[in-house]
Amino acid sequence: MDRHDRDGQTDAGRHAHRGQESARERPRLRTTSNHSMDPVVASRVPTPSAATTTGQPLPIEPYRKELVDAISELGLLVIVGETGSGKTTQIPQYILGHDPNARIVVTQPRRIAAISNAKRVAEEMGERNVGNRVGYVIRFEAVVSPATQLRYVTDGVLLRELVDDGALSAYDVVIVDEAHERTVGTDILLGLLKQCKRKRPDLKLLIMSATLDVEKYSDFFDSCPIFQIPGRPYPVEIMYARSMRLAALQTSFVDRAVDTVLHIHRHERQGDILVFLTGSQEIERAVTATQKLDAQLDYRRDVAHYHSKDPDDRRVVGMSVFGLYASLETGQQREIFEPARPGYRKVVFATNIAQVCLYAIRWTTTRRWCEIGHGGHDDQTSITIPGIVFVVDCGFVKQKLYDPVTHMDALVVTPISQAAATQRAGRAGRTEPGKAYRLYSHEAFSDLPPNTEPEIQRSALLDTVLALKAMNVHNVQNFDFVDAPNPDLLTAALRDLFLLGAIDDPKGLGHLTLLGRQLMQLPVSPWVGRALIAAAAEFKCSSEMVVIAAMLSVESVWVELRGKAAADSKRQAQVHEQRRQFFDRTGDHLTLYNVYSAWRNHDNSRSWCRENLLHHRALEQAQKIKRQLESILDKWSVPDTSARDPTTSRLDPVPILRALCTAYYPNLAKKQVSRPVFYQYAVHHGKRADSDALMSLAIHPTSALAAAVEKGDPRVGEIEWVLYHDIIYTTRANMRFVSRIWRWEWVEPYVPRLDRAMAAAAAAEGAEDGDEKVESAAAMQSEKPTPSTSAGSADDAQKAKREAAITAARERALKRRRVG
DNA sequence: GAGCACTGC
Numbered sequence A: 001m002d003r004h005d006r007d008g009q010t011d012a013g014r015h016a017h018r019g020q021e022s023a024r025e026r027p028r029l030r031t032t033s034n035h036s037m038d039p040v041v042a043s044r045v046p047t048p049s050a051a052t053t054t055g056q057p058l059p060i061e062p063y064r065k066e067l068v069d070a071i072s073e074l075g076l077l078v079i080v081g082e083t084g085s086g087k088t089t090q091i092p093q094y095i096l097g098h099d100p101n102a103r104i105v106v107t108q109p110r111r112i113a114a115i116s117n118a119k120r121v122a123e124e125m126g127e128r129n130v131g132n133r134v135g136y137v138i139r140f141e142a143v144v145s146p147a148t149q150l151r152y153v154t155d156g157v158l159l160r161e162l163v164d165d166g167a168l169s170a171y172d173v174v175i176v177d178e179a180h181e182r183t184v185g186t187d188i189l190l191g192l193l194k195q196c197k198r199k200r201p202d203l204k205l206l207i208m209s210a211t212l213d214v215e216k217y218s219d220f221f222d223s224c225p226i227f228q229i230p231g232r233p234y235p236v237e238i239m240y241a242r243s244m245r246l247a248a249l250q251t252s253f254v255d256r257a258v259d260t261v262l263h264i265h266r267h268e269r270q271g272d273i274l275v276f277l278t279g280s281q282e283i284e285r286a287v288t289a290t291q292k293l294d295a296q297l298d299y300r301r302d303v304a305h306y307h308s309k310d311p312d313d314r315r316v317v318g319m320s321v322f323g324l325y326a327s328l329e330t331g332q333q334r335e336i337f338e339p340a341r342p343g344y345r346k347v348v349f350a351t352n353i354a355q356v357c358l359y360a361i362r363w364t365t366t367r368r369w370c371e372i373g374h375g376g377h378d379d380q381t382s383i384t385i386p387g388i389v390f391v392v393d394c395g396f397v398k399q400k401l402y403d404p405v406t407h408m409d410a411l412v413v414t415p416i417s418q419a420a421a422t423q424r425a426g427r428a429g430r431t432e433p434g435k436a437y438r439l440y441s442h443e444a445f446s447d448l449p450p451n452t453e454p455e456i457q458r459s460a461l462l463d464t465v466l467a468l469k470a471m472n473v474h475n476v477q478n479f480d481f482v483d484a485p486n487p488d489l490l491t492a493a494l495r496d497l498f499l500l501g502a503i504d505d506p507k508g509l510g511h512l513t514l515l516g517r518q519l520m521q522l523p524v525s526p527w528v529g530r531a532l533i534a535a536a537a538e539f540k541c542s543s544e545m546v547v548i549a550a551m552l553s554v555e556s557v558w559v560e561l562r563g564k565a566a567a568d569s570k571r572q573a574q575v576h577e578q579r580r581q582f583f584d585r586t587g588d589h590l591t592l593y594n595v596y597s598a599w600r601n602h603d604n605s606r607s608w609c610r611e612n613l614l615h616h617r618a619l620e621q622a623q624k625i626k627r628q629l630e631s632i633l634d635k636w637s638v639p640d641t642s643a644r645d646p647t648t649s650r651l652d653p654v655p656i657l658r659a660l661c662t663a664y665y666p667n668l669a670k671k672q673v674s675r676p677v678f679y680q681y682a683v684h685h686g687k688r689a690d691s692d693a694l695m696s697l698a699i700h701p702t703s704a705l706a707a708a709v710e711k712g713d714p715r716v717g718e719i720e721w722v723l724y725h726d727i728i729y730t731t732r733a734n735m736r737f738v739s740r741i742w743r744w745e746w747v748e749p750y751v752p753r754l755d756r757a758m759a760a761a762a763a764a765e766g767a768e769d770g771d772e773k774v775e776s777a778a779a780m781q782s783e784k785p786t787p788s789t790s791a792g793s794a795d796d797a798q799k800a801k802r803e804a805a806i807t808a809a810r811e812r813a814l815k816r817r818r819v820g
Numbered sequence B: 001g002a003g004c005a006c007t008g009c
Helices: A011-025 A039-043 A061-074 A087-098 A111-124 A155-164 A184-199 A215-220 A253-267 A280-296 A330-335 A418-429 A442-447 A462-470 A487-499 A514-521 A526-537 A542-552 A563-567 A569-580 A588-601 A606-611 A616-635 A653-667 A681-686 A706-711 A748-765 A777-783 A796-819
Strands: A004-006 A076-081 A104-108 A134-138 A141-143 A150-154 A173-176 A204-209 A226-229 A236-241 A272-276 A318-324 A344-350 A359-361 A380-382 A388-393 A396-403 A408-415 A434-438 A668-671 A678-680 A696-699 A721-729 A733-741
Touching (some): A061 A076, A061 A204, A061 A226, A087 A104, A087 A173, A087 A204, A104 A155, A111 A134, A111 A150, A150 A155, A155 A184, A155 A462, A173 A184, A184 A204, A184 A215, A184 A462, A236 A418, A253 A272, A253 A280, A253 A388, A272 A418, A280 A318, A280 A563, A318 A330, A388 A418, A418 A434, A462 A487, A462 A514, A462 A526, A487 A653, A487 A748, A514 A526, A526 A542, A542 A588, A542 A616, A588 A616, A606 A616, A653 A668, A653 A721, A653 A748, A696 A706, A696 A721
Parallel strands (some): A076 A204, A076 A226, A104 A173, A134 A150, A173 A204, A236 A434, A272 A344, A272 A388, A318 A344, A408 A721, A696 A733
Antiparallel strands (some): A004 A236, A134 A141, A359 A380, A396 A408, A668 A678, A668 A721, A678 A696, A721 A733
């Protein structure tokens, strides 16, 4: 295959060049073209000093004095250094060396990074245990003591501390690490820390980033100086596909990725291959296709390295092909990190999970493999998959985009940014010089946006706005964001907070209510929290709702079939039958409760999970969240109540569903007669029939009610009204976690609030769209869910209009992305 | 007929 051109400039070369450009503007900025040893390898050497195996210092070491001087002199600094330069582990130690009494906090976007950095630094400082001078705090786990001076925390933890103490008086130095990832947490933190720094000029603030677009942070912090640390481990050569545009690539990247893997396997030297794709289904398809092509290879004839004369170069005799994505079962994730059999080239098809960080595992004295992601993180450290020399980058990523108009998340395949492409390529140069094959042309690369759109500009901001309000930021629109989110996102969040009763004014300038303060205390989505408070305070079913709240807060508990099994309709039907044992006739919320109860009744058994195709990891996480929620309710002195009849022990679903209505009444949907399609009531009822906000909602295929809606089920009966947890738009708009509502009285008390919110929205839009009127609550009453109610049958024109509404929502989201 | 990745008193 020769459609890949060699790009004259290596990735490292380009970086050095860009760095020098910036150096002219910022006198403190340093650059270098040195390539150092892989610092991850270095860190595994169990010596107190941070040195590589050959005794070479970490890239950051020569700058120790200058850094310490800059930090103590300036107090506010942006530090750039690529992953592995040593900035996260060394800088806090330098500060402690200079000021032995300093109290330092370092934020990380991921739990696992907080843990592994704390462990590494404790080891380097010669500490016997983590939790003495060096510790970490993440949800469910605080490994600190009164002696702890340096703590690594997730950004959510520091946010919570800021709610209680806006001056952060517990710290002298705050370090925000991985700022380039631009998570919502980091972005909010930066805005709040800017305020905090004004109140406390003595607070030292360091922003650390791995990408070069740091001028943005410098500008944000009043043009503060930037300090650059050198250190890309090894050069990576970049190969581009000749004249391949992204539009053409989007429909063919799986096949092209497989072709490229085969090309590398046949012609390139030894080394494993990491391929970036967008989703689990493509990954399974690519794995199957690659295995099939491998089986057809005649190694003697087709594979250059079969006849290698180099004694160090083992004969290549096969491929070991793996997939890697988050919803994979733990056991299958862990296979990837085991070395391939001798003579076999390892190929890993992965989602973006591999771009940011790869969580592998140290083979410890306990001889225990650890899980990736949630839970079970003992002995984990973050390293790359060993031996990756080649990276194949498809140029796309799957991203969630929230549309504030329809309150809908869309999961869309989007071109990556140049910064993301650089990070992906960097995965090839961790243990030796590598090569990255981009499936798109150099020209297509130039057309990519330089940086990934910050998450805050494409997410629902309900939690964020709630947190800001709790910190007395009443005019959220005027908050000092690094990049301001679209005003529609803020308006939508304010509307939802009003609907939940968390703020007292739908226009958003209002203050947090008592309920709002309570929601802030609960570490779950405000929707879930509202249902829990209603269950505890009003409907006497807290013990059931803590389970449902916890289950709604974790990833899906259902294990999906993979590969060949997924294509087998008989096997699929079997799985569905197996799941039915948990299904509740009222819908998914009580089904989640049933799953959890069954798991508890089987002593939290892992093997029982495997037999029943359930994710043990998710259930364990749910149990932790449940306990946390229970302890908060305890602290509030809320009595434990149950909807179970003490004599018959029969569970009454009505109080549970009514408590859910308290929160989710805006997510009420009405089924169309003789069609398995619903309309969202809140949007529907106040608008004219031809409004483009009308759109059809389908039921998620994993829902307990899916079969009943599609085919009818005498056990469930006729479904007319449902409430849902959320909507995810993929090829259609799917409601997830759906339960039946069969009494109008359950939602009626909350409808006036809906009217008020809509009236406020209409008043805001009034000037530009005076034509559109919100109907009165009285007119709306005709929509009451009585058995006689029948919506007009949808004629074709109307149906087309609704489909167009979905397309419009999607385009709005994409347009926002482009403009944003 | 499903479907990126994170996170929280």
